[in-house]
Amino acid sequence: MTPYTVQPATPETLADLYALYSDPADVAKRLPTLRENIAAGRVSLDRILFLRSARGVEGTVLLPGPVRVPAFPRFRPDVPADAMTAFAKAIREKVEPKRLLVLQDDLAPLNALALEAAGWVLDDQQVMYETDLRARSYRLDPGAVEGSADWLSRPEVRALLDAEGHIDYELAEDATMVALEDEGRLAAFGTVSPSGRTGCANIHLIGVLPQLRGKGLGTRLHEHLLALAAGQFTHHGGTTGTENLPMRRIYEKNGSRPTVTQMYFKQP
16 A cells, blocks of 8 residues: 555645745745635635655645646655655646646656656656846847847748747737848847746747858847846846757856756646
């Protein structure tokens, strides 16, 4: 018989959702808000699950309402693999078919095998980067030109978007689209916009035309976008695939630092 149990929250055990948090002040803020959301019917107790053993709480998860929001389980750093599998299986039985599950390395061990044993399928791996835009100065590139949504119909832009998997890409109303020229041709494309988080910019380096890669255009454009962002914001956050070494080098050349690594799992 397994030494692990999975249980939904009750009013008496609700505080256990924060048993694995390290900041008491953070818990003191979160718990009253959670109780208010439960009382208002915005959060259901049966959407909060605990993984327990003789040691106490081994894992927790609050399953969000919107299906588009992934589930982020939290585990003890030394949680056994079979316990992770038991919890991941219970989560899979509880959630909608299109729900994603994310292991984030500051919340859980990145144990893909444990989740795959529960029927989840590893879909993607991402590294999150953060840039303190006040820590250094960024140079505006003299070869940069700004455009608008009509650029999305240009053949070179369309081909790059399609190649990068952005078939349905739409330029946000508050985004500025920027390109670098190379020998009179538009060669590298990106956008900068507000992220929705206070003081934080959103930068999307769409990419460099394949035939013009290896010339430093991506690094130059990324620095230009950071320079634009620094005029209004204090930070920038971005992600890229763990295997996307060229983009990771661009981040690090321009002073961005990796913060967390994420594994995305989908259901078969």
